[in-house]
Amino acid sequence: MPWEPLSDEQLEIRELVRTIARERIAPRAAEIDESHEFPWDVVELYREHGIFGLFFDEEHGGLGTGTLLSLVAIEEVSKVCATSGLILAVQDLGSLALKLAGTEEQKARFLPRLASGEVVAAYALTEAGSGSDSAAMRTTAKRDGDEYVLDGSKRFITNAEVAGLYTVFVKTDPEGGHAGISAFVVEAGTPGFEVSRLEPKMGISGSTTGELLFEGARVPAANRIGPEGDGFHIAMRVLDRSRPGVAAQGLGIAQGATDYALEYARTRETMGKPIAEHQLIAAKLADMETRCEAARGLLYRFARMVDEGAPEKELTKASAMAKLFCTDTAMDVTTEAVQVLGGYGYIREYPVERMMRDAKITQIYEGTNEIQRLVISRYMS
Ligand SMILES: Cc1cc2nc3c(=O)[nH]c(=O)nc-3n(C[C@H](O)[C@H](O)[C@H](O)COP(=O)(O)OP(=O)(O)OC[C@H]3O[C@@H](n4cnc5c(N)ncnc54)[C@H](O)[C@@H]3O)c2cc1C
Secondary structure, three states, X not given: OOOOOOOHHHHHHHHHHHHHHHHHHHHHHHHHHHHOOOOHHHHHHHHHHOHHHHHOOHHHOOOOOOHHHHHHHHHHHHHHOHHHHHHHHHHHHHHHHHHHHOOHXXXXXXXXXXXXXXXXXXXXXXXXXXXXXXXXXXXXEEEEOXXXXXXXXXXXXXXXXXXXXEEEEEEOOOOOHHHHEEXXXXXXXXXXXXXXXXXXXXXXXXXXXXXXXXXEEEEEHHHEEOOOOOHHHHHHHHHHHHHHHHHHHHHHHHHHHHHHHHHHHHHOEEOXXXXXXXXXXXXXXXXXXHHHHHHHHHHHHHHHHHHOOOOHHHHHHHHHHHHHHHHHHHHHHHHHHHHHOHHHHHOOOOHHHHHHHHHHHHOOOOOOHHHHHHHHHHOOO
């Protein structure tokens, strides 16, 4: 048996997710990419097998199995379908503000529905004029009795239209910079809130990415997460924990591409032998596998830090390093996988073409990799 970083119980759950991914999701991956349709059948599969529960504590209807296993699940699914991996990552991303800063009443009201997958979650920070610079956001919330009135828009929001519950960051004090931001839960169907457009994209085509429009949308004050002005702090705490989800997605894509390229290289022959036996191709494959394993090391280290209760202030750098390395690996390794397949790598019929397109977004969302490098540099002692 090869050495394993997971316990027997964790291995059992990984095996379940791996089997579902290989047998039920992999055969759908090309179709999901081509149809550009959100795969509700995959959501149903996750619901049936309790997979969303991996991201939640037992007291809120989850399995309480911890961070490592939740990242392993995203990795396993992303090996075969990055869009389906993203559904898991964003269920976590959209729930984290509630988990980290919600009141007991809010947690009881919302988390069980997210843990079962009855409701899909979204996280809305970005605006047309504020991506990396989130303090420049312009969407506002004005208090009116026991409600807030939201006006403005959010851009590039994953799960727009399919989500039932959106964590939205807005300015309660428009002049207040970072300290003027507050977080709210906004439910789909709230009057004055709609999805005004969906974006066609390079990759992760089955995932919706859309614009949220708020025109006098009234949200109960009971849906504000944390005190007024705490939104930026909450958004950053969320990202420290959610970026590794993107890292896991990137790692999964990279490992999936490596595995496919290896299998191909062992059967494709040129000059009288399998291309895997040509030293230049063998070296490429060895580098791809090594980069995946190094990325996994950083990612699983982050997961252990969370599961073993490392101080929150230590998570920022570890999270940024895992996101940076796993997702740069995804881009580099999938590009190499296309090269290993030669002309076939460039053709839609072969999955590495999709994997290379899917990999690109992992270097961009939840903080671009330039921003990750900035963060890491600030935490170097
Ligand atoms: C498919 C998709 C899904 C997304 N999902 C979500 C979501 O669910 N929720 C959400 O809130 N957002 C989401 N986003 C938004 C995403 O997080 C932002 O696009 C990203 O953070 C970058 O912001 P920007 O596009 O405004 O780029 P900009 O901030 O304008 O950056 C442009 C370039 O400048 C660089 N740059 C910017 N500032 C600096 C700096 N200080 N130093 C060095 N370089 C810098 C960036 O790295 C980048 O290369 C999604 C985006 C896409 C495309």
